[in-house]
Amino acid sequence: MKLIKEHRKFESAEAYLAFEEKSELRHEYYLENLIEIAGASFLHNLISGNLFFILKMLLKDKAERVFIEGFKAFIKEDNIFFYPDGMITLPESHKYYSTQPILIAEVLSESTRKFDMVDKFIQYQKLSTLQYYLLIEPEKHFVIIYKKTDDNDWEACSYASVSDIIELPKLNISIALKDLYQA
Numbered sequence: 001m002k003l004i005k006e007h008r009k010f011e012s013a014e015a016y017l018a019f020e021e022k023s024e025l026r027h028e029y030y031l032e033n034l035i036e037i038a039g040a041s042f043l044h045n046l047i048s049g050n051l052f053f054i055l056k057m058l059l060k061d062k063a064e065r066v067f068i069e070g071f072k073a074f075i076k077e078d079n080i081f082f083y084p085d086g087m088i089t090l091p092e093s094h095k096y097y098s099t100q101p102i103l104i105a106e107v108l109s110e111s112t113r114k115f116d117m118v119d120k121f122i123q124y125q126k127l128s129t130l131q132y133y134l135l136i137e138p139e140k141h142f143v144i145i146y147k148k149t150d151d152n153d154w155e156a157c158s159y160a161s162v163s164d165i166i167e168l169p170k171l172n173i174s175i176a177l178k179d180l181y182q183a
Helices: 013-020 042-057 114-122
Strands: 003-007 024-032 033-037 063-067 072-075 080-082 086-089 101-107 132-137 142-148 152-160 165-168 173-176
Touching: 013 080, 042 063, 042 086, 042 101, 042 173, 072 086, 072 114, 080 114, 101 114, 114 132
Parallel strands: 101 132
Antiparallel strands: 003 033, 024 033, 024 080, 063 086, 072 080, 086 101, 132 142, 142 152, 165 173
């Protein structure tokens, strides 16, 4: 993905959503900047698809909903919209976005790594329901997960072995790295 910024102020979330619905390209909206979402690599798509499939199967009989790339996370207090690569949310009735994600995942790339690791994480922490933030390296077996503690702090864990298992106790599920990176 490539970040292309264009300053543009929308007076409301509805104005951004109306613009985005008519646009041929997808744009995140961050601090009054439209950020064009460019195409993703083969590995990025493969991992995003694997993550969606794994989460969908693990949560098939539960109320939580699983989304991939095309559904937005909305941080209301700052009028920010992002397109996470993967997301588990509480059920809600919004047509184009969620305000209640439990887990957000981003597959990293050279052009988005810093933005995903710093700027997005700062904003995502404003979502009171968020419990997990996964950052996935597509070129090697390496995942960083931030977990919200009972004290509302965040702790980081990293996984680098194909035999590692990512435990997500607040969702009562786990993800095997070998499945996430399966070709």
